[in-house]
Amino acid sequence: MAAAATGPPQQSLSFSTVQQLQSLPHLSDYLENPKTLTNPLDHNQFFHPPDADGFYLTPSDVVLRQIVYDLSSSSDEDNTAPSHHQSYHRAGPRKQIFFDPDHVRAAIVTCGGLCPGLNTVIRELVVGLWDLYGVREIFGVKSGYRGFYSGGEPVPLNPKLVHNWHKRGGTALETSRGGFDLDKIVNAIQHRGFNQIYIIGGDGTMRGAVKIFDEIRRRKLNVGVVGIPKTVDNDIGIIDKSFGFQTAVEMAQQAINAAHVEAESAVNGIGLVKLMGRSTGHIALHATLSSRDVDCCLVPENNFYLEGKGGLFEFLQHRLKQNGHAVLVVAEGAGQDMIPRTDAQKEERDESGNLVFLDVGGWLKLELKKWWDRDHPDELFTVKYIDPTYMIRAVHANATDNLYCTLLAHSAIHGIMAGYTGFVPGPINGNYAYIPVEEVSQAKNPVNTRDHKWAWVRSVTNQPDFSTSQGL
Numbered sequence: 001m002a003a004a005a006t007g008p009p010q011q012s013l014s015f016s017t018v019q020q021l022q023s024l025p026h027l028s029d030y031l032e033n034p035k036t037l038t039n040p041l042d043h044n045q046f047f048h049p050p051d052a053d054g055f056y057l058t059p060s061d062v063v064l065r066q067i068v069y070d071l072s073s074s075s076d077e078d079n080t081a082p083s084h085h086q087s088y089h090r091a092g093p094r095k096q097i098f099f100d101p102d103h104v105r106a107a108i109v110t111c112g113g114l115c116p117g118l119n120t121v122i123r124e125l126v127v128g129l130w131d132l133y134g135v136r137e138i139f140g141v142k143s144g145y146r147g148f149y150s151g152g153e154p155v156p157l158n159p160k161l162v163h164n165w166h167k168r169g170g171t172a173l174e175t176s177r178g179g180f181d182l183d184k185i186v187n188a189i190q191h192r193g194f195n196q197i198y199i200i201g202g203d204g205t206m207r208g209a210v211k212i213f214d215e216i217r218r219r220k221l222n223v224g225v226v227g228i229p230k231t232v233d234n235d236i237g238i239i240d241k242s243f244g245f246q247t248a249v250e251m252a253q254q255a256i257n258a259a260h261v262e263a264e265s266a267v268n269g270i271g272l273v274k275l276m277g278r279s280t281g282h283i284a285l286h287a288t289l290s291s292r293d294v295d296c297c298l299v300p301e302n303n304f305y306l307e308g309k310g311g312l313f314e315f316l317q318h319r320l321k322q323n324g325h326a327v328l329v330v331a332e333g334a335g336q337d338m339i340p341r342t343d344a345q346k347e348e349r350d351e352s353g354n355l356v357f358l359d360v361g362g363w364l365k366l367e368l369k370k371w372w373d374r375d376h377p378d379e380l381f382t383v384k385y386i387d388p389t390y391m392i393r394a395v396h397a398n399a400t401d402n403l404y405c406t407l408l409a410h411s412a413i414h415g416i417m418a419g420y421t422g423f424v425p426g427p428i429n430g431n432y433a434y435i436p437v438e439e440v441s442q443a444k445n446p447v448n449t450r451d452h453k454w455a456w457v458r459s460v461t462n463q464p465d466f467s468t469s470q471g472l
């Protein structure tokens with residue numbers, strides 16, 4: 001029954017009936033009598049506010065996954081979905097720690113594609129471990145997962161060495177795709193005596209981190225594993241957004257601005273911009289919303305078509321007539337089913353097993369030209385195609401992302417020092433929490449084309465929804 005339009009809500013939800021605390025793996029789950037120590041932050045006059053209540057967190061400090069409820073429909077499908085009932089341990093320092101800082105040998109690795117902020121996370125892990133907990137043995141594993149067992153010795157890291165790293169794009173530790181050999185990786189971890197493993201990477205990396213964590217647990221090793229979610233595409237679920245994403249959206253503005261200038265300066269000019277987004281269109285969507293120069297945004301989550309009523313060509317023809325120019329933003333994963341490809345191209349994968357996409361921008365540019373020559377052979381027409389590719393991710397993080405990276409790194413350190421393992425730190429509804437890495441590895445984050453944000457895109461662009469063949 002719907003709630004009355006005025007007056008207090010008719011139903012109330014109690015915390016215990018609505019929320020289930022997600023259990024978090026801990027070293028004490030499989031190690032017998034692990035030693036505990038008082039957190040050295042107690043004696044850190046710079047970091048620890050003396051006598052501050054609530055400074056140390058306990059297992060009863062939680063973050064709710066779902067904070068928006070419709071009290072009038074508590075029995076609806078929406079409110080009974082499992083994800084709506086979850087809460088997670090809050091990230092932050094614990095009173096008791098499970099590692100003696102003098103005996104910590106920490107390893108940091110970066111895997112997968114680049115993302116603004118990678119170097120900041122590395123820097124803050126090193127500085128945080130060193131300054132907060134007094135850890136002195138910190139190593140960078142070179143070139144992704146394969147670096148654990150090949151390609152030379154891990155690099156010793158210290159605050160002096162990493163001092164300026166947050167001002168550099170890329171990853172100073174280097175990264176790679178592929179090369180995941182579970183046995184060799186875990187053997188190398190044992191052989192080198194690493195007992196804290198910080199794995200920075202995207203969805204593929206997190207799937208690997210689950211396997212490493214499982215194997216470490218199976219071997220009953222006193223080794224903590226934490227995944228730090230990195231994805232410029234923002235394609236990892238549960239967390240609010242991934243670091244570097246905002247920086248990438250900001251960089252994308254330059255390409256959209258250039259496309260707009262080119263389109264405006266031509267007769268029947270179209271500016272076409274392709275942006276990263278393998279399976280999700282978040283960068284394209286956010287860049288579109290913040291630009292306001294975009295006439296149409298195409299994302300992988302929303303199929304589109306070219307010809308006929310309600311199609312892209314009809315829409316563009318209308319826009320050109322109205323404004324004389326148009327700007328199109330397309331995410332790299334959009335329209336892949338429409339691009340003709342050979343059998344070999346259908347099978348092509350990168351070293352990590354990700355499907356290799358064809359260039360949707362190049363294909364669209366050709367299709368646009370064919371359409372115009374066919375339907376308007378005597379009128380001028382120009383398509384300027386801009387593909388900024390790596391320019392949006394091969395930059396250092398902006399100020400907001402840098403702060404975010406710092407909080408992520410510190411959350412990771414506090415969690416692992418407290419004995420938690422097989423987890424990922426991340427913001428949920430603005431609060432940092434610890435999430436089981438297994439859950440993160442399975443959580444995708446597609447653009448929801450049924451929610452308000454997508455409706456907002458459509459209201460900004462007035463583009464067709466491509467779901468019906470209703471024309472303009």
Ligand SMILES: Nc1ncnc2c1ncn2[C@@H]1O[C@H](COP(=O)(O)OP(=O)(O)O)[C@@H](O)[C@H]1O
Pocket residue numbers: 111112113144145146176177178179180201202203204205206207208209211230231351352353354
């Ligand atoms: N299912 C998986 N199991 C184990 N390792 C994986 C898996 N998927 C990807 N990886 C490894 O994770 C690393 C990064 O994966 P990739 O997909 O390239 O980037 P990202 O982590 O940014 O998504 C690679 O070394 C890859 O071999």
Ligand SMILES: O=P(O)(O)OC[C@H]1O[C@](O)(COP(=O)(O)O)[C@@H](O)[C@@H]1O
Pocket residue numbers: 112113114177202203204230231232233276277278332350393
């Ligand atoms: O670095 P590569 O191998 O050229 O891959 C490019 C891909 O990397 C990404 O930037 C990010 O992908 P990952 O987060 O999976 O590494 C995608 O948007 C893009 O498709």
Ligand SMILES: [Mg+2]
Pocket residue numbers: 112202203204
């Ligand atoms: Mg990925």
